[in-house]
Amino acid sequence: MALIYTEEQEMLRDAAKGFLNDAAPVSSFRALRDSGDALGWSRELWGQMAQMGWAGILVEEQYGGLDFGLNGAALILEEMGRNLTASPFLASSVIAATALRGASDDTKANWLPKLAQGKAVIALALEEGVKHDPSATSMVATKSGNGYRLNGAKSYVFEGIEADGLLVLARTDGSSGDETGLSLFMLDANAKGLSADAVKLLDQRNYANFTFDDVEVSGGDLIGKEGAGLSMLEPALNAGRIGLSAEMLGASLQCFETTTEYLKERKQFGQVIGSFQGLQHRSAHLYSELELVRSAVLKAAQDFENTPKHAGMIASLAKAKSGEVAILAANEGVQMLGGIGMTDELDMGLYMKRIRAAQELLGDYSFHANRFAKLRGF
Amino acid sequence: MSDLEAFQQQTRAWLEENCPKSMRSPMRSEADACWGGRNAKFSSDDQKNWLDRMGAKGWTAPEWPKEYGGGGLDKEQAKILKQEMVRIKARPPLQSFGVWMLGPALLKFGSEEQKKHFLPPIVRGEIRWCQGYSEPGAGSDLASLQTKCEDKGDHFLINGQKIWTSYADQSDWIFCLVRTDREASKHLGISFVLFDMASSGVSTKPITLISGKSPFCETFFDDVKVPKQQLVGTLNRGWDIAKYLLTHEREMIGASGGSSSGTRSLGEIAVTALGANENGELIDTALRSKIASAEIDGWAFLLTMERTKDEAKAGQGVGARSSMLKYYGTELNKRRFELMMASKGLSALEWEGDASNDGQLARQWLRTKGNSIEGGTSEVQLNIISKRILGLPDPKMV
Numbered sequence: 001m002a003l004i005y006t007e008e009q010e011m012l013r014d015a016a017k018g019f020l021n022d023a024a025p026v027s028s029f030r031a032l033r034d035s036g037d038a039l040g041w042s043r044e045l046w047g048q049m050a051q052m053g054w055a056g057i058l059v060e061e062q063y064g065g066l067d068f069g070l071n072g073a074a075l076i077l078e079e080m081g082r083n084l085t086a087s088p089f090l091a092s093s094v095i096a097a098t099a100l101r102g103a104s105d106d107t108k109a110n111w112l113p114k115l116a117q118g119k120a121v122i123a124l125a126l127e128e129g130v131k132h133d134p135s136a137t138s139m140v141a142t143k144s145g146n147g148y149r150l151n152g153a154k155s156y157v158f159e160g161i162e163a164d165g166l167l168v169l170a171r172t173d174g175s176s177g178d179e180t181g182l183s184l185f186m187l188d189a190n191a192k193g194l195s196a197d198a199v200k201l202l203d204q205r206n207y208a209n210f211t212f213d214d215v216e217v218s219g220g221d222l223i224g225k226e227g228a229g230l231s232m233l234e235p236a237l238n239a240g241r242i243g244l245s246a247e248m249l250g251a252s253l254q255c256f257e258t259t260t261e262y263l264k265e266r267k268q269f270g271q272v273i274g275s276f277q278g279l280q281h282r283s284a285h286l287y288s289e290l291e292l293v294r295s296a297v298l299k300a301a302q303d304f305e306n307t308p309k310h311a312g313m314i315a316s317l318a319k320a321k322s323g324e325v326a327i328l329a330a331n332e333g334v335q336m337l338g339g340i341g342m343t344d345e346l347d348m349g350l351y352m353k354r355i356r357a358a359q360e361l362l363g364d365y366s367f368h369a370n371r372f373a374k375l376r377g378f
Numbered sequence: 379m380s381d382l383e384a385f386q387q388q389t390r391a392w393l394e395e396n397c398p399k400s401m402r403s404p405m406r407s408e409a410d411a412c413w414g415g416r417n418a419k420f421s422s423d424d425q426k427n428w429l430d431r432m433g434a435k436g437w438t439a440p441e442w443p444k445e446y447g448g449g450g451l452d453k454e455q456a457k458i459l460k461q462e463m464v465r466i467k468a469r470p471p472l473q474s475f476g477v478w479m480l481g482p483a484l485l486k487f488g489s490e491e492q493k494k495h496f497l498p499p500i501v502r503g504e505i506r507w508c509q510g511y512s513e514p515g516a517g518s519d520l521a522s523l524q525t526k527c528e529d530k531g532d533h534f535l536i537n538g539q540k541i542w543t544s545y546a547d548q549s550d551w552i553f554c555l556v557r558t559d560r561e562a563s564k565h566l567g568i569s570f571v572l573f574d575m576a577s578s579g580v581s582t583k584p585i586t587l588i589s590g591k592s593p594f595c596e597t598f599f600d601d602v603k604v605p606k607q608q609l610v611g612t613l614n615r616g617w618d619i620a621k622y623l624l625t626h627e628r629e630m631i632g633a634s635g636g637s638s639s640g641t642r643s644l645g646e647i648a649v650t651a652l653g654a655n656e657n658g659e660l661i662d663t664a665l666r667s668k669i670a671s672a673e674i675d676g677w678a679f680l681l682t683m684e685r686t687k688d689e690a691k692a693g694q695g696v697g698a699r700s701s702m703l704k705y706y707g708t709e710l711n712k713r714r715f716e717l718m719m720a721s722k723g724l725s726a727l728e729w730e731g732d733a734s735n736d737g738q739l740a741r742q743w744l745r746t747k748g749n750s751i752e753g754g755t756s757e758v759q760l761n762i763i764s765k766r767i768l769g770l771p772d773p774k775m776v
Contacts, residue, residue, distance in 0.1 A: 002688040002691070002692070003681065003684045003685040003688045004685065004688045004689055004692055260768050260769075260770070263770060264769070264770065264771070271771075271774065272771060274768075274770040274771060275770065275771040275772065275773050275774060276773065277761070277773045280760065280761065280764035280768075280770050280773065281757065281760040281761075281764070283764060283768055283770065284702075284705075284759075284760040284761075284763035284764045284767075284768065285705075285760065287702065287763055287767060287768060288702045288705060288706045288763070291682050291699070291702055292675065292678035292679055292681075292682050292706070293678070294682075294685070295678055295681035295682040295684070295685045296677070296678045296681055298681075298685065299681045299685075317674055317677055317678065320674050321674055321675070321678050366667075369667065369670040369671060369674060370670070372670055372673070372674055373645060373659070373660075373666060373669070373670040373673070374657075374658070374659070376643055376645050376673060377643070377645060377646060377649070377658065378643070378645030378646060378648060378649045378654070378658070378659065378660045378666065378669065378670075
């Protein structure tokens with residue numbers, strides 16, 4: 001398969017770019033932040049996105065989705081990254097929609113149509129420590145009659161505030177660190193015994209910490225077989241990682257282009273600073289790195305759809321590389337903008353903060369470089 | 379059966395019949411490479427037969443038109459030929475600056491007569507070419523070259539010196555940049571000429587590099603007479619051809635960077651050399667991190683090469699992006715060799731002896747240091763990216 005975007009994908013990108021530039025530019029994210037909005041994203045904007053079919057972009061047609069493929073979702077996320085658009089798209093439409101592919105028909109029928117219409121938001125309750133590490137999960141799911149009882153805590157769940165549903169990874173066997181003995185559950189966020197606390201992170205998005213106190217889930221809410229939770233979740237994690245990579249690519253490109261424009265305008269010592277080789281070479285290096293990120297993100301999304309066997313390795317490649325380069329793009333942006341780059345008035349800092357969060361979510365450079373090495377046999 | 383499937387079957391059958399068994403293993407060293415030429419030294423009859431057969435079929439230059447001796451294959455067919463050759467591990471029948479560099483330039487800028495005269499012997503490996511570009515005073519600033527070419531009525535007279543001429547001492551002909559107008563601005567007084575290295579007044583002197591022997595030479599021209607029909611393209615517009623070829627060269631040099639699925643990964647090399655823990659992880663954890671980073675960048679770079687090719691096929695220009703490939707690919711290659719040296723430790727330092735194949739790794743490692751210098755330094759590539767792609771203004775030159 002050629003490593004280029006198809007015409008259909010280019011059309012989707014153009015549509016996404018046009019819509020987001022108009023309806024959700026950085027200024028609207030800034031306004032949302034300044035208003036102290038608890039949800040962290042706009043229901044009105046999300047409704048419009050859902051109208052265009054984005055909410056169900058990965059959902060099968062029989063449940064009202066577009067079944068467009070991850071490459072399309074990645075393109076939307078890239079444009080969202082450029083505009084710092086906050087929405088439940090990544091959590092619900094990319095990660096949860098992918099995880100639910102392995103769910104029972106009942107669970108699918110119960111959740112997917114609502115998800116595809118943007119009427120239900122589903123978040124992934126996964127992390128328990130400060131670093132991404134699914135196998136470290138220690139939350140316990142104990143057999144209880146026909147179902148299970150969940151006890152424990154999940155932290156930094158993005159789009160967890162006001163979520164309608166939660167995907168939860170819990171331990172039905174073994175202990176923290178084991179890759180086996182984990183099971184994946186789909187539960188209603190209004191379930192009894194479940195409580196959420198908002199937690200504010202630097203990127204001003206929606207995050208929650210959850211406490212589970214004897215939360216009952218039925219056997220039918222188990223996704224896949226008991227003990228197979230990690231392998232059930234793996235494709236969803238990879239989709240999320242690729243999605244985050246695409247978002248970071250968009251955010252990095254925006255930082256880079258803003259910086260390059262500034263280099264052509266700002267004068268010091270009687271000339272535009274972009275004529276200084278010290279800055280030119282750093283910019284040209286960053287340009288080169290961004291080309292590599294673009295290739296990795298495109299390949300990762302293609303392989304996710306067409307070569308699932310490779311998907312994990314390429315997803316790790318994309319997540320590691322995009323995070324590394326995004327940090328560079330934001331750092332170079334602030335440095336080259338100089339003093340004004342440090343001010344809240346300019347957007348560069350907003351990008352820097354979102355990039356910092358996005359590169360940490362679902363595994364940072366170390367996590368993915370380590371995983372890449374393991375998968376490559378060293 | 380589709381035409382392509384039929385072509386694949388025919389190709390497979392032809393290779394099966396014509397590729398000698400001894401030519402079906404990776405080249406072990408430079409001695410296994412076949413460069414052809416008037417004074418070709420073949421290491422075996424098989425090597426000569428393999429070149430002759432492929433040359434007769436035009437498959438040493440598969441995509442060149444048949445009328446110029448080429449294979450006349452389209453892109454899809456050429457890809458199949460390549461795949462089939464890889465399948466049986468066939469060695470390249472010919473290494474040739476004629477095929478890689480001069481041919482593409484002649485196809486684009488040469489006269490019909492020149493194409494008919496010069497291309498077929500290149501395909502058959504009968505004439506070995508070298509490239510006369512750099513001069514002692516014209517390195518990164520190549521366009522300031524001074525080799526003088528005067529119009530003497532019925533011929534050109536060339537005087538000057540070239541440097542870093544690869545294999546000049548073993549080549550039959552040279553394609554050469556010369557100054558034909560000293561008054562014009564530096565880019566507009568350069569011409570592209572071809573001449574026989576056996577011409578009176580041509581002499582060469584090999585250069586020894588830090589890695590030991592090298593293919594590079596100094597090349598001297600002392601009143602060399604060149605027939606005027608050996609000018610390629612328009613007089614004083616040779617820089618256009620030079621730029622075209624430099625772009626081409628950058629892509630080729632860039633392509634040597636990165637790892638590929640066919641070669642052993644750095645990780646494997648290190649594990650073999652140093653060992654792994656019970657989880658199969660390289661025992662030197664700091665080195666493992668560095669290798670992982672280099673492998674990630676290597677993969678992402680290879681994907682970028684692939685994407686660039688696919689975009690070119692889809693009609694999008696490569697243009698100045700070749701500078702990015704050259705820059706990144708060569709820097710990456712240097713990193714890879716640093717890590718290979720680290721993986722092999724003290725044994726990597728061996729310079730002589732059978733165990734190290736006379737210090738092959740150490741010499742390769744040293745040789746990679748030139749990758750980011752030859753064909754335009756990394757710094758020149760970054761200048762080109764800044765100017766052509768990012769649109770940043772020229773630095774003020776002192």
